[in-house]
Amino acid sequence: MANRSSFDAPLLQVRELVLHFRTSKGVVQAVDGVDFTLNANEAVVIIGESGCGKSSLAKAILRLLPRNVHRYTGKTFLYGQEVMALSDEEFRRTIRWNRIAMVPQAAMNALNPVLRVGDQVAEPLMIHQGMRKSKALEKAVEMFRLVGVPEDFVHRYAFELSGGMRQRVALAMALVTSPDLIILDEPTSALDVLTQANIMNQLKRIKKEMGMSFILITHDIATSSELADRVAVMYAGQIVEVGDALRFFQEPLHPYAQKLMASVPRLRETKDPEFIVGQPPSLINPPTGCRFADRCHRRFARCAEEPPVIEQHGRLVKCWLYTEDGVNQRDASHSRHQD
Amino acid sequence: MAEASLPSRSNLAATLTRRPGWTTTLRVLRYSVVRLVALFATVVVGVYLTILIANMGGYVDEIKKAQIREGISLSVSMDPANRALTPAQRNELIEGLVQVEVRRLGLDRPFLLRSFASLTDALTLNLGRTNYLTSDSGSKLVRLVILERLPPTLLLFATSNLFLFFFSIFVALRLSRNYGNLADRMVIALAPTSAAPGWFYGIFLILIFSALLGWLPFGGMVDTPPPADRLQYAWSVLRHMILPVAAITLSAIFLTIYNWRTFFLIYSSEDYVDMAKAKGLPGRIVENRYILRPTLPTIITNFALLVIGLWTGAIILETVFNWPGLGRLLYQAIGLFDTPIIVGSTVIYAYLLAITVFVLDFTYALVDPRVRVGEGGAK
Numbered sequence: 012m013a014n015r016s017s018f019d020a021p022l023l024q025v026r027e028l029v030l031h032f033r034t035s036k037g038v039v040q041a042v043d044g045v046d047f048t049l050n051a052n053e054a055v056v057i058i059g060e061s062g063c064g065k066s067s068l069a070k071a072i073l074r075l076l077p078r079n080v081h082r083y084t085g086k087t088f089l090y091g092q093e094v095m096a097l098s099d100e101e102f103r104r105t106i107r108w109n110r111i112a113m114v115p116q117a118a119m120n121a122l123n124p125v126l127r128v129g130d131q132v133a134e135p136l137m138i139h140q141g142m143r144k145s146k147a148l149e150k151a152v153e154m155f156r157l158v159g160v161p162e163d164f165v166h167r168y169a170f171e172l173s174g175g176m177r178q179r180v181a182l183a184m185a186l187v188t189s190p191d192l193i194i195l196d197e198p199t200s201a202l203d204v205l206t207q208a209n210i211m212n213q214l215k216r217i218k219k220e221m222g223m224s225f226i227l228i229t230h231d232i233a234t235s236s237e238l239a240d241r242v243a244v245m246y247a248g249q250i251v252e253v254g255d256a257l258r259f260f261q262e263p264l265h266p267y268a269q270k271l272m273a274s275v276p277r278l279r280e281t282k283d284p285e286f287i288v289g290q291p292p293s294l295i296n297p298p299t300g301c302r303f304a305d306r307c308h309r310r311f312a313r314c315a316e317e318p319p320v321i322e323q324h325g326r327l328v329k330c331w332l333y334t335e336d337g338v339n340q341r342d343a344s345h346s347r348h349q350d
Numbered sequence: 351m352a353e354a355s356l357p358s359r360s361n362l363a364a365t366l367t368r369r370p371g372w373t374t375t376l377r378v379l380r381y382s383v384v385r386l387v388a389l390f391a392t393v394v395v396g397v398y399l400t401i402l403i404a405n406m407g408g409y410v411d412e413i414k415k416a417q418i419r420e421g422i423s424l425s426v427s428m429d430p431a432n433r434a435l436t437p438a439q440r441n442e443l444i445e446g447l448v449q450v451e452v453r454r455l456g457l458d459r460p461f462l463l464r465s466f467a468s469l470t471d472a473l474t475l476n477l478g479r480t481n482y483l484t485s486d487s488g489s490k491l492v493r494l495v496i497l498e499r500l501p502p503t504l505l506l507f508a509t510s511n512l513f514l515f516f517f518s519i520f521v522a523l524r525l526s527r528n529y530g531n532l533a534d535r536m537v538i539a540l541a542p543t544s545a546a547p548g549w550f551y552g553i554f555l556i557l558i559f560s561a562l563l564g565w566l567p568f569g570g571m572v573d574t575p576p577p578a579d580r581l582q583y584a585w586s587v588l589r590h591m592i593l594p595v596a597a598i599t600l601s602a603i604f605l606t607i608y609n610w611r612t613f614f615l616i617y618s619s620e621d622y623v624d625m626a627k628a629k630g631l632p633g634r635i636v637e638n639r640y641i642l643r644p645t646l647p648t649i650i651t652n653f654a655l656l657v658i659g660l661w662t663g664a665i666i667l668e669t670v671f672n673w674p675g676l677g678r679l680l681y682q683a684i685g686l687f688d689t690p691i692i693v694g695s696t697v698i699y700a701y702l703l704a705i706t707v708f709v710l711d712f713t714y715a716l717v718d719p720r721v722r723v724g725e726g727g728a729k
Contacts, residue, residue, distance in 0.1 A: 075628055104630065108629045115624065116621075117621060120621035121625045122625075123620055123622045123626070123639065124644055124720065125643045125646075125717065125719055126643070134631065135631075138630065138631055138632070138635070181625075184629075234603060241637050
């Protein structure tokens with residue numbers, strides 16, 4: 012950490028990332044102090060329910076800001092290089108698609124209806140690498156093969172493709188410049204289960220074969236578990252837990268994460284899926300202290316204060332339960348249960 | 351993995367060179383033919399209705415017959431050679447001459463039959479002779495009269511419409527980039543001014559720039575006498591064009607910009623625009639390829655409707671500016687019941703309109719692959 016631009020710096024480090032929007036009702040704190048780290052050839056899954064700021068986080072990393080930005084601060088390091096400090100023009104030329112690409116939410120509409128899809132896939136190569144059109148198109152065809160799109164589809168328009176094919180084209184578009192990192196924003200949410208599984212398998216293969224790194228943003232815990240190396244749980248604009256995927260899926264630590272996992276229906280268990288009482292807090296005026304406190308089944312007095320981030324066995328949890336106070340609390344609740 | 355997933359060179363080259371050109375051309379052709387047939391049918395119906403109305407459902411024939419009878423009676427009674435005839439003989443003579451003249455003009459056949467004959471004549475631009483009006487060169491052939499008036503109209507409207515189209519696109523795109531700023535809000539506030547037609551603004555423009563300031567001519571197309579030098583002639587026409595073009599533009603520009611700026615705004619919020627930005631494309635490319643091009647079909651549809659409105663507004667506008675065009679001719683012809691000219695100008699108008707709409711439809715097909723390639727086509 013001392014030498015920030017060193018070789019062995021992690022692929023992506025996000026520090027205290029904040030993205031607030033101005034609306035007529037007030038300031039929406041969509042992303043509010045997010046920290047996480049991503050290593051090369053790793054896939055981190057960001058899980059959370061709708062409106063928790065997942066997509067805004069993706070936009071904040073790629074600096075795709077709407078007009079009504081109120082506050083956009085924090086630091087992101089790409090292999091140790093501070094990219095938030097770059098000017099907009101530099102960021103556009105050097106980072107976007109060269110280093111970080113994305114597959115957007117609803118990739119169905121991510122393709123221009125009046126341009127041939129092949130041209131759209133080849134476009135970044137021509138713009139960023141000054142490649143000739145014929146060369147760029149060859150590369151596009153290569154990517155089509157890789158993601159399982161018939162190669163003569165390069166001459167088609169988006170309306171001539173099915174939803175699954177469009178999704179693959181969007182994926183090919185993200186892969187074409189061989190970026191360091193691809194952000195997948197709910198890439199399969201609009202697709203049927205079979206196509207979903209198919210695309211997740213493609214992603215797994217690409218990760219293995221090309222050494223690609225992914226940030227996968229989703230609310231679909233079951234599908235995401237296929238790809239995840241690490242899991243980050245997002246709630247009300249903040250990351251409440253980050254940890255190794257295997258251990259997370261076995262034993263989530265944060266009460267919200269526990270409830271989230273319990274809400275997934277399981278095949279071989281008779282237990283009914285649980286739900287979480289109440290609504291996520293408004294991001295316009297979020298509660299002080301722990302943002303989950305109102306809905307938490309294990310809340311105690313301390314939860315009115317902003318919870319610290321606790322490290323436990325290499326996992327980060329933003330919860331009072333894992334402080335000394337919390338340990339006492341847990342013991343207390345345990346003994347009460349045993350009475 | 352690379353070996354397995356890479357297509358062979360020759361295979362790849364074949365894929366890249368195979369352009370789906372032939373089917374596309376056929377499709378555009380079929381689309382154009384269908385549009386042409388539909389437009390022609392519209393023209394036929396429009397012209398036939400005009401023939402019925404301009405002839406007042408056949409009543410104009412009665413007027414003509416009365417005029418013939420009056421003229422013949424007069425000439426017969428004035429002729430000294432007929433002084434010896436008895437009234438009965440004279441009436442017989444008049445009746446005979448009237449019959450001959452009526453037959454010569456074909457007025458003895460039923461109007462319905464003749465209306466279809468006129469329709470064919472009109473559509474094939476076999477427009478006949480005028481009743482009263484003559485061309486500046488003294489001809490009574492409707493075709494010549496109209497041909498003389500057509501270029502000024504085309505000049506005026508082509509200039510105005512082309513200016514309107516490109517200027518509005520340019521401004522609308524700029525406004526959509528910074529919507530909500532002062533210029534944008536001003537355009538929105540001024541949009542209702544397009545409710546008034548061009549000639550209305552024309553009157554005020556003439557008042558201000560011709561009567562009060564004396565900068566520009568009151569009307570007409572060229573100074574009297576026309577300058578002999580070609581350059582000076584062009585300059586004179588240009589000066590005469592400023593006010594009518596300004597009037598047409600003023601009557602449509604704000605609403606058009608407002609409409610198109612809104613189209614641009616709607617299309618800029620599409621996901622593929624965000625995607626283009628995420629791809630790190632320069633702002634100009636994002637704007638041209640990802641905002642302007644997808645919006646163009648919508649804009650062309652809107653523009654086609656606008657142009658139709660402007661053509662029909664030509665009659666009064668040309669009269670206000672004393673512009674020697676088709677509109678002014680039609681206005682004069684209506685005042686004089688000059689049916690052949692009314693029908694003739696209407697036919698020309700109908701054709702002009704149809705051609706305009708067809709050109710726009712064709713452009714539409716070129717800019718929108720959903721028409722060009724066909725929904726779900728090439729499977």
